[in-house]
Amino acid sequence: MHPLAQRILQGDLRAIARAATAVENRTAEAEQILRDLFPHTGHAAIVGITGPPGAGKSTLVDQFARQLRTARQNIGIIAVDPSSPFSGGALLGDRIRMQHHHADPGVFIRSMATRGHLGGLARGTLEMALLLDAAGRNTILVETVGVGQDEIEITRLADVTVVVLVPGMGDDVQAIKAGIMEIADVFVINKSDLPGASRLEQELKAMLSTSPGNSEREIPIVQTVAGEGKGIDAALDAIHAVHSARKRDGVQLWQARLREMIRERILDLLPFSEIEAAARAVASRQSDPYSEVAKWMQRFQRSGPLR
Ligand SMILES: Nc1nc2c(ncn2[C@@H]2O[C@H](COP(=O)(O)OP(=O)(O)OP(=O)(O)O)[C@@H](O)[C@H]2O)c(=O)[nH]1
Numbered sequence: 001m002h003p004l005a006q007r008i009l010q011g012d013l014r015a016i017a018r019a020a021t022a023v024e025n026r027t028a029e030a031e032q033i034l035r036d037l038f039p040h041t042g043h044a045a046i047v048g049i050t051g052p053p054g055a056g057k058s059t060l061v062d063q064f065a066r067q068l069r070t071a072r073q074n075i076g077i078i079a080v081d082p083s084s085p086f087s088g089g090a091l092l093g094d095r096i097r098m099q100h101h102h103a104d105p106g107v108f109i110r111s112m113a114t115r116g117h118l119g120g121l122a123r124g125t126l127e128m129a130l131l132l133d134a135a136g137r138n139t140i141l142v143e144t145v146g147v148g149q150d151e152i153e154i155t156r157l158a159d160v161t162v163v164v165l166v167p168g169m170g171d172d173v174q175a176i177k178a179g180i181m182e183i184a185d186v187f188v189i190n191k192s193d194l195p196g197a198s199r200l201e202q203e204l205k206a207m208l209s210t211s212p213g214n215s216e217r218e219i220p221i222v223q224t225v226a227g228e229g230k231g232i233d234a235a236l237d238a239i240h241a242v243h244s245a246r247k248r249d250g251v252q253l254w255q256a257r258l259r260e261m262i263r264e265r266i267l268d269l270l271p272f273s274e275i276e277a278a279a280r281a282v283a284s285r286q287s288d289p290y291s292e293v294a295k296w297m298q299r300f301q302r303s304g305p306l307r
Pocket residue numbers: 052053054055056057058059060090093190191192193194224225226227228
């Protein structure tokens with residue numbers, strides 16, 4: 001076993017931090033460590049927190065962590081930040097808000113940048129969660145960027161997905177409805193100190209009752225004021241209830257995850273510049289997408305780049 005893996009299993013914080021960096025850089029060492037750790041995973045509850053920018057996701061995560069700490073749980077927090085120049089301030093905000101956890105070894109916080117990766121998750125988020133799981137974190141809170149589309153990726157990672165909404169979104173609820181209905185296990189209406197919280201709850205209830213496929217599962221709706229720590233217990237209770245009632249089909253879950261991992265690795269083999277050149281040829285109609293894809297497939301078959 002890799003010496004770092006050994007130390008991670010004992011909960012060694014420095015070892016976890018070092019491995020986390022290796023995971024982010026996708027090194028061969030990281031893969032070795034993850035392989036060694038894998039048999040020790042599957043114990044943590046992974047909770048995804050998604051929702052529109054500024055809904056209060058980080059504030060909620062912070063409050064959840066505080067509350068779970070009083071129950072003596074060990075917590076992992078993965079904050080996925082969109083690494084666009086516009087959100088640089090948000091990352092700083094997260095760091096400042098969560099600073100009071102920094103002296104507490106029971107809360108391990110890691111930010112990951114999406115670097116343009118679609119789906120609201122950074123590459124390697126699953127690996128980071130597995131690492132924290134093996135390190136004995138009881139609950140792993142994953143804050144993701146929710147933009148109203150592509151959030152489906154979080155459901156492949158999290159055991160329970162919490163969708164955070166705020167009052168006053170108006171027609172936005174309608175706009176994002178299609179995407180969030182399928183992924184939400186719990187709805188949190190945060191900033192319920194602002195006007196319109198009960199109206200939003202009514203709208204959600206109406207949508208849930210008419211939405212096909214939701215009849216067999218009750219999706220709880222909890223109002224919170226994360227800024228003041230209100231409703232946090234109720235939200236955690238709802239998350240816990242969903243988690244204990246839920247039996248995930250591990251085979252189905254790993255089927256989806258493996259496909260994604262294979263897809264990522266294959267894409268890794270294609271230099272971005274080549275994809276760009278091909279895209280240029282296709283966009284100008286000098287080539288077509290089928291010929292370009294066929295060219296790469298032939299290359300894989302010939303040179304066996306999946307060594
Ligand atoms: N009025 C009110 N403000 C809140 C509440 N919870 C959080 N806020 C404020 O809302 C702002 C955004 O909170 P964040 O926790 O950073 O929201 P976020 O969803 O993590 O934001 P991004 O990560 O940038 O998408 C902050 O100024 C919070 O202080 C609440 O319950 N009521």
